[in-house]
Amino acid sequence: MAEYEFHEAANIFPLDEEHLGELAEDIKREGLLCPVEVFDGKIIDGRRRWLACKKAGAKPEVVKVSPADPVAYVISLNLKRRQLTKSQAGACAARAEKLREKYAEEAKERQKRKPSDFVPPNCAEQTKPETRDRLAEDFGVSHGTVDRAARAIRDGIPELAEALDAGKITANAASQIAAYPKSAQREMLQDLLKKKRSRRSPSRNEQSSSRKSSEAKEREKDRRLTERFAINTVDVAMTQLKAIPPQNEFRAREFSRVQSYLEKEIAR
Numbered sequence: 001m002a003e004y005e006f007h008e009a010a011n012i013f014p015l016d017e018e019h020l021g022e023l024a025e026d027i028k029r030e031g032l033l034c035p036v037e038v039f040d041g042k043i044i045d046g047r048r049r050w051l052a053c054k055k056a057g058a059k060p061e062v063v064k065v066s067p068a069d070p071v072a073y074v075i076s077l078n079l080k081r082r083q084l085t086k087s088q089a090g091a092c093a094a095r096a097e098k099l100r101e102k103y104a105e106e107a108k109e110r111q112k113r114k115p116s117d118f119v120p121p122n123c124a125e126q127t128k129p130e131t132r133d134r135l136a137e138d139f140g141v142s143h144g145t146v147d148r149a150a151r152a153i154r155d156g157i158p159e160l161a162e163a164l165d166a167g168k169i170t171a172n173a174a175s176q177i178a179a180y181p182k183s184a185q186r187e188m189l190q191d192l193l194k195k196k197r198s199r200r201s202p203s204r205n206e207q208s209s210s211r212k213s214s215e216a217k218e219r220e221k222d223r224r225l226t227e228r229f230a231i232n233t234v235d236v237a238m239t240q241l242k243a244i245p246p247q248n249e250f251r252a253r254e255f256s257r258v259q260s261y262l263e264k265e266i267a268r
Contacts, residue, residue, distance in 0.1 A: 004050065004062075007042035009070040012095045013078045014088070014165035015047055023048065024055035035061040039070060045077050071096050071103070075138060087149065087171035089139040091164050094150035097135050148175035157185045168193060170218070176225050180232065192225075 006015075032053060036046035043050055044065065053060040067073035075096060084092065136146045152174035153161045164174045169192060177188050241258065244251040 002062075004036075004038060005042045006047050007039055007044040007070065008099060009039075009074045010042075010044050010047055012071065012074055012092050012099065013082060014091075016082075017048070017051070020048065020052055020055065023052040027052055027056045027058050032058065032060050035063045037065045038062055039065050039067060039073075044070060044074060071099055079139065084139075085167045085170075086141050086145055087164060087169070087174070088167050090136075090141045090145035090149035090171045091153060091161070093132075093135040093139040093141060093146045094153055097132055097146070097150065145171050148172055151175045152178045155179070157182050157189075160185060160189055163189060163193065168196065170222075172222050173225055176222075176229050179229060 027049075032049060034046070034049065036050050036053075037044050044067070046060075050060060065073075132146055133143055136143045139146075148171040149164065152164055152171060156174060156178035160169075160174055160177060163169045164171065169177075169189070173192065177185050177192070180188060241254060244254065
């Protein structure tokens with residue numbers, strides 16, 4: 001069986017490997033009902049089906065497709081059939097935005113190297129990138145959710161993006177953890193996930209409680225994480241202030257500014 005890589009557009013959505021064994025068993029019994037789609041020599045749709053076929057020892061049917069816009073193509077195929085949380089959808093939108101920016105830059109570079117009248121056969125590279133607002137609308141999330149997810153993916157450790165994709169943490173929590181040095185992120189993530197796992201299963205009465213109560217708990221959790229970030233920021237600021245040499249002419253002025261600010265805050 002020929003080997004194929006996954007197309008970068010397909011990776012906009014996290015790979016769902018849950019129940020892969022069950023799908024492999026079904027393929028053994030019924031065969032592959034939906035072919036794997038390949039674009040530019042890479043799998044653009046059917047990653048799970050491809051892996052299940054390998055697991056089942058079955059040869060998958062592979063068909064070539066030529067979407068004008070691979071990003072839009074993947075979104076249209078996956079968005080409706082996936083059950084995504086708002087934070088997961090925000091992460092997908094952030095990846096789609098980054099990939100569109102990459103295609104736009106590649107198109108500019110290609111255009112520089114071609115005659116002025118050259119028109120490439122595939123217009124995917126010439127497609128004007130959608131704005132973050134448009135992608136947010138397509139995925140049914142806010143601009144802020146996409147921004148926070150993008151920050152978590154860009155600045156966070158790989159495990160942070162994995163937890164976000166799996167729906168284990170929110171985009172807000174992920175972005176705040178990503179603001180810390182990478183050396184501290186893993187411990188913070190593990191601590192947050194440990195607290196989530198330690199929560200007991202809710203009773204029937206608790207399950208019937210109002211959504212407002214649940215949202216209030218989420219806001220409280222995010223508030224505590226924000227406070228922890230603020231405390232860490234204060235520690236960093238104090239360390240920077242103390243690093244000013246005693247002979248520096250600005251040392252006294254800067255310490256005076258901090259003292260004045262604190263006195264006003266305490267007097268409130």
